[in-house]
Amino acid sequence: MRKYLTVLLALLLSSCGGSSDSSSPAFDSKEALGESLFNDVSLSFNRTQSCASCHDVAQAFTDSRKNDSDQTAAVSIGDDGVSLGDRNAPTVTYASQTPDFHNGSRTRFNSQQSDYSGWLGGQFHDGRATTLADQAGGPPLNPIEMGMPDRASVVERLLENTDYIAALETLYGTDVFDATDTAYDAMTDAIARFEATDAFAPFDSKYDRSLLDSDDPDYYDYGVISKVASGKVLFFSQQFTNCATCHQLKRQSSSGETFTGYEYHNIGVPINTAVRSANGSTDGFIDTGLQFNNSAVTADTEAGKFKVPTLRNVAVTAPYMHNGVFNELATVVKFYDHWLTGSSNSLNPETGVAWADPEISDTVNLTELQDGSLLDDDDVEVLVCFMMTLTDARYESLIPDVEWENCEAE
Numbered sequence: 061m062r063k064y065l066t067v068l069l070a071l072l073l074s075s076c077g078g079s080s081d082s083s084s085p086a087f088d089s090k091e092a093l094g095e096s097l098f099n100d101v102s103l104s105f106n107r108t109q110s111c112a113s114c115h116d117v118a119q120a121f122t123d124s125r126k127n128d129s130d131q132t133a134a135v136s137i138g139d140d141g142v143s144l145g146d147r148n149a150p151t152v153t154y155a156s157q158t159p160d161f162h163n164g165s166r167t168r169f170n171s172q173q174s175d176y177s178g179w180l181g182g183q184f185h186d187g188r189a190t191t192l193a194d195q196a197g198g199p200p201l202n203p204i205e206m207g208m209p210d211r212a213s214v215v216e217r218l219l220e221n222t223d224y225i226a227a228l229e230t231l232y233g234t235d236v237f238d239a240t241d242t243a244y245d246a247m248t249d250a251i252a253r254f255e256a257t258d259a260f261a262p263f264d265s266k267y268d269r270s271l272l273d274s275d276d277p278d279y280y281d282y283g284v285i286s287k288v289a290s291g292k293v294l295f296f297s298q299q300f301t302n303c304a305t306c307h308q309l310k311r312q313s314s315s316g317e318t319f320t321g322y323e324y325h326n327i328g329v330p331i332n333t334a335v336r337s338a339n340g341s342t343d344g345f346i347d348t349g350l351q352f353n354n355s356a357v358t359a360d361t362e363a364g365k366f367k368v369p370t371l372r373n374v375a376v377t378a379p380y381m382h383n384g385v386f387n388e389l390a391t392v393v394k395f396y397d398h399w400l401t402g403s404s405n406s407l408n409p410e411t412g413v414a415w416a417d418p419e420i421s422d423t424v425n426l427t428e429l430q431d432g433s434l435l436d437d438d439d440v441e442v443l444v445c446f447m448m449t450l451t452d453a454r455y456e457s458l459i460p461d462v463e464w465e466n467c468e469a470e
Contacts, residue, residue, distance in 0.1 A: 085230060086223035093227045094254030097247055102217050104206035109139040111199065111251065114149040120373040120455050121152040121260065134335050134384025136205070143204035144339035146347060147185055148384035153452065154372045155195075156256035157318045161187040161356065166321055169311055170296045170304035173428060179350060179357065181322045185366045185382045188354040193252035197244065211244040218247060263316060265372070266449040266456075271315055280449075287467045291446025294439060302396075302431040303443070306368045319371035319450060324350050326364035328399070328424040330416035332385040346419060347383070364420030375448040376458040386410065389447060393440045399429040404436065442467075 087093040097103065098111045114136045115121040127133040135145040161182025167175050179187060183195035199205040200214050208214050218224045219237070228236045232246040266288075269280035282289040295303045296312055307319045326349070336345070350357050350365040366382045380386045386395065387410060394405040398415055408415050418424050435443075445467035448459055456464075 085226055087227040087231075090231050090250045090253045091257055092254075093224070093231065094250035094252070097224075097251050098254055102220065103200050103208070103214060104139040105208050105213075106139050106141075108141070109206050111196070114199075114205075115152045117259075119458070120377050120452065122377045123149040131387055132378055134332055134379050135339065138202075138204045139207045140204075143207075144335070145204055146335060146339055146341065147382050148379060150185065150369060151373055151377050152255055152260060154261045154318050154370050155183065156192055156252075156261055157316075157370075158183060158192070158322060161190045161354075166323070168305055168321065169308050170298050171302070171308075172298050172431060173302075173305050176321065176323050179324045179362070179365075182354075182367065186350050186352060186354045187324070187357075187367055191252070192255055193245070193248045196248040196251035196255070212240045214247070215240050215243045218243060262452055262454075264453045265451055267317075268315070270449075271313060282449075283468070283470055285470050287442045287445040287469075288449050291442035291444070291467075292449075294443055295446050300433045301435075301443075302428055305428055305431065307371050320368045323368050324362070324365040325368060325425045325428065326366070326418070326420060326423040327396070327429060328418035328421070329366075329381045329383065330385060331419045332383040333416075335383060335385075348420065349382070361423060364418070364423045371447055372450050373452055373455055375444070375451050376455050389444050390440050393435065393443050396429065397435045397440070399426070400432065400434050401430075403434055 087096060098115075101107050101110045101113070103110065114123040116124045118124065123133065123136045125133055125137070134148055136149050137144055159181035162180055163178065164180050165175055165177040166180065181187060183189035183192060184198070189195035189198060200208045201210065208217075215237070218228065225237070228243065228246050228250075231250070232242075235242070236246050237243050266280040269276075269278050270282055272279045274281070282292055294301055296308070298304070306321055306323055306325065309318050309321050310316065348363040350367075351359070351363045374380075375389060378387055378389065380389065380392045386392050391408065391410050394409060395415065397403050397405045406415075407413060448463065448467060451459065
């Protein structure tokens, strides 16, 4: 019966100009369908917000909207124009490379620390979505994001578009609309397939180009004494920094490096008090991270842990940390350094006062945080310069030329 209603609705909509020529499907692949769905504001309650609203292709698939101070907002505003989240929208670039959420172990490289065992992978900051398709199904139903009341309401929006009807039935079977969950899951699968295309993970940064043969016209040479070269050495050093412990997935100089091991750690990030004041969080609210709303995780020892993010495009995806509490990449490096005894970075450079206390103190991972040597201002600068070279080619122009010139000059 559902199939006949779908066909009838398609005929009615097409008579009102709701579709392109039926003999020429608008979407000939799941990826093409997913791209349209990713950018479709009609899948939100007030028809004002799409996936792309918080994951802007022009800004490495992060939320580029500004706050009253003309800085990129720490958290996103919802479809209702009022609601604010509590976590920063992460980049979707390279999200397709993330393993499914699981408990396991991984080998570490360029690290003095032992191999990691614990929770790994998954989508969102807390891994609560096991796969990319699971993640795609979350925002439409989140009351402070796209705000749709249930899956059936989203499917009804799909049924308004005859191009979607034709594509979903062609690509996922003529019975795709027989059950709400089947149709909804087809939608999320299409979005996930779009997010798994090369557009999201091109691996064409200056770092990637440095791995090419030197006679390749696209080859990038770090040089010997440039700041980017010094930063690269420092980043991968086992003796002087702990960067690679959590931000190196493969053996050095391997292609396809995502600059995250997908581990979970509490690094002592403080509360973003400005966000909490703005979003109306109840007094005493604590974001327990991995333990907060990931049903697979219950142990108190996991409270306050968040997934290690990719450093791909990190130079153009401010603000930083899961709650957007820091605006500058140099601040993040100094924050890490302040955990070391004798650090000269005892003050938050963005506030001019001492670093605020961790949101959750009991599980801060001091073992990894207190590994490495103290950093001076030059060290911080060259590390930032190296991380600039992890920017996808199409986003390199987002970094001012003067910054590139400063980092690459010998």
